[in-house]
Amino acid sequence: MPYILALDQGTTSSRAIVFDLHGRPVAQAQREFTQHYPRPGWVEHDPVEIWETQLATARQALEQAGISAQEVAALGITNQRETTLLWERSTGRPVANAIVWQDRRTAPICGALKVQGLEPTVRAKTGLVLDPYFSGTKLRWLLEQHPNLKARAASGELAFGTVDSWLIWNLTGGRVHATDVTNAARTLLFNIHTLSWDPELLEALEIPAALLPEVRPSAGRFGETDPALFGAAIPITGVAGDQQAALFGQACVEPGLAKNTYGTGAFVVMHTGAQAVTGDGVLTTLAWQLEGHPPAYALEGSIFIAGAAVQWLRDGLGIIERSAEVEALARSVPDAGGVYFVPALVGLGAPHWDPYARGLLIGLTRGTTKAHIARAALEAIAYQTADAIRAMEAASGLRLKELRVDGGAAANDLLLEFQADLLNAAVLRPKVTETTALGAAYLAAVGAGMLSVPEVQARWALERRFEPRMDPARREALYAGWRRAVERARGWSSA
Numbered sequence: 256m257p258y259i260l261a262l263d264q265g266t267t268s269s270r271a272i273v274f275d276l277h278g279r280p281v282a283q284a285q286r287e288f289t290q291h292y293p294r295p296g297w298v299e300h301d302p303v304e305i306w307e308t309q310l311a312t313a314r315q316a317l318e319q320a321g322i323s324a325q326e327v328a329a330l331g332i333t334n335q336r337e338t339t340l341l342w343e344r345s346t347g348r349p350v351a352n353a354i355v356w357q358d359r360r361t362a363p364i365c366g367a368l369k370v371q372g373l374e375p376t377v378r379a380k381t382g383l384v385l386d387p388y389f390s391g392t393k394l395r396w397l398l399e400q401h402p403n404l405k406a407r408a409a410s411g412e413l414a415f416g417t418v419d420s421w422l423i424w425n426l427t428g429g430r431v432h433a434t435d436v437t438n439a440a441r442t443l444l445f446n447i448h449t450l451s452w453d454p455e456l457l458e459a460l461e462i463p464a465a466l467l468p469e470v471r472p473s474a475g476r477f478g479e480t481d482p483a484l485f486g487a488a489i490p491i492t493g494v495a496g497d498q499q500a501a502l503f504g505q506a507c508v509e510p511g512l513a514k515n516t517y518g519t520g521a522f523v524v525m526h527t528g529a530q531a532v533t534g535d536g537v538l539t540t541l542a543w544q545l546e547g548h549p550p551a552y553a554l555e556g557s558i559f560i561a562g563a564a565v566q567w568l569r570d571g572l573g574i575i576e577r578s579a580e581v582e583a584l585a586r587s588v589p590d591a592g593g594v595y596f597v598p599a600l601v602g603l604g605a606p607h608w609d610p611y612a613r614g615l616l617i618g619l620t621r622g623t624t625k626a627h628i629a630r631a632a633l634e635a636i637a638y639q640t641a642d643a644i645r646a647m648e649a650a651s652g653l654r655l656k657e658l659r660v661d662g663g664a665a666a667n668d669l670l671l672e673f674q675a676d677l678l679n680a681a682v683l684r685p686k687v688t689e690t691t692a693l694g695a696a697y698l699a700a701v702g703a704g705m706l707s708v709p710e711v712q713a714r715w716a717l718e719r720r721f722e723p724r725m726d727p728a729r730r731e732a733l734y735a736g737w738r739r740a741v742e743r744a745r746g747w748s749s750a
């Protein structure tokens with residue numbers, strides 16, 4: 256039986272999972288790596304640490320599975336998206352630390368581009384908004400740090416990439432500089448309709464084309480790993496950003512099917528088929544492209560702080576010791592007692608897109624306890640998700656019937672109960688919740704011609720279904736309170 260190796264390079268850890276062709280995990284390894292916060296609002300990763308932890312987990316997973324590289328038929332890569340890297344082609348050495356998707360340092364560049372009137376063009380061509388989240392302004396910022404970088408970039412000495420490109424480069428021993436359409440779609444530089452880098456946007460952002468990777472379908476041949484790494488060459492046949500990989504892993508392969516991944520952030524993605532649907536506050540993005548097929552599109556609501564709100568209860572407030580304790584604490588009260596927590600700790604993403612919003616706890620009374628705050632934090636994850644889904648429904652005209660969920664915080668039953676209540680739709684948790692890595696493995700299997708899309712669909716299996724039970728009047732009253740709280744959090748910071 257052939258195996259598939261999935262590499263999942265996330266924001267806080269690198270993971271590797273060996274799957275069999277039925278989508279069953281056989282072995283896995285995970286390593287956390289250092290988060291650098293050089294200034295408030297800045298977040299960086301060391302590219303070498305990203306590569307070394309990823310390589311180490313891949314080797315460890317193969318060892319644990321007790322298999323050799325010859326038994327691995329395909330390798331899939333999935334990754335934290337938007338995070339921006341720049342390296343020297345001749346040595347493979349990074350020019351700077353990676354600027355992470357959460358980093359807000361380019362808010363002023365985005366502001367200036369808005370003043371120049373660029374936003375409608377960006378919306379139309381890329382499906383994105385002018386927010387520091389995306390790679391384009393991060394790359395521009397990097398190139399402006401040293402006087403000679405732009406000239407070196409223009410002469411072809413340097414390479415830009417998102418994390419997938421960096422891993423492909425290193426896995427192939429510097430032979431392949433490529434990305435897939437889903438990762439390219441997050442750069443602000445890629446036209447999602449023509450599937451090509453856009454000269455007008457490159458010019459507006461002052462990015463030399465010589466920096467850019469070749470863009471390929473998400474499932475297809477990217478190259479093979481340097482035999483020195485694992486003892487034999489493994490074909491790389493699937494690459495996608497982590498949220499798109501999770502959409503595939505959740506078998507959301509038909510228009511209207513949607514998933515939410517509750518990790519550090521939460522990312523709601525709805526498959527919209529061959530059609531690139533647009534709408535206020537939500538992003539239009541590529542779901543994937545399978546080689547030889549037209550691309551599939553998606554709507555996305557990107558929420559920057561979800562499980563990270565629970566981490567903040569743990570590390571910032573110290574009211575829990577482990578993330579999983581939040582559920583029992585929140586369940587110890589019947590409701591949040593009128594408390595709202597807007598976790599705009601790094602600004603707000605969809606549908607507000609306000610880099611200057613900051614966190615807010617409101618509705619406190621003398622009766623408020625840490626249990627109410629814990630409950631408000633969980634509810635905030637669900638409210639933000641509902642905000643994004645309401646915007647998506649308005650954009651697409653589709654009514655969400657059910658939401659498939661995964662990610663670390665999807666282990667929390669209370670969160671999912673409240674989510675179903677707020678959405679007035681069923682919330683479905685599958686048996687395998689490592690759907691990101693699973694999606695990368697499936698893409699690699701499809702890219703290697705070993706699996707079909709209907710087979711991916713047939714492999715999805717339900718673990719638990721959460722049905723809505725809340726009275727509509729109560730739902731709307733709670734939701735109205737949330738909206739008022741969000742309004743108060745907006746525009747708070749000036750930097």
Ligand SMILES: Nc1ncnc2c1ncn2[C@@H]1O[C@H](COP(=O)(O)OP(=O)(O)O)[C@@H](O)[C@H]1O
Pocket residue numbers: 265266267268517518519520561562563564565566578579580581582662663664665666667
């Ligand atoms: N039982 C739980 N309830 C709520 N949040 C949780 C629970 N378990 C883990 N989390 C949160 O889930 C996040 C980790 O999920 P994961 O999918 O591993 O994230 P990522 O891939 O973004 O690093 C953390 O922010 C953690 O606080």
Ligand SMILES: O=P(O)(O)OC[C@H](O)CO
Pocket residue numbers: 264265266267334335336337356496497498518519520557
């Ligand atoms: O690494 P994650 O799972 O937090 O996902 C990060 C997203 O891809 C950012 O857009």
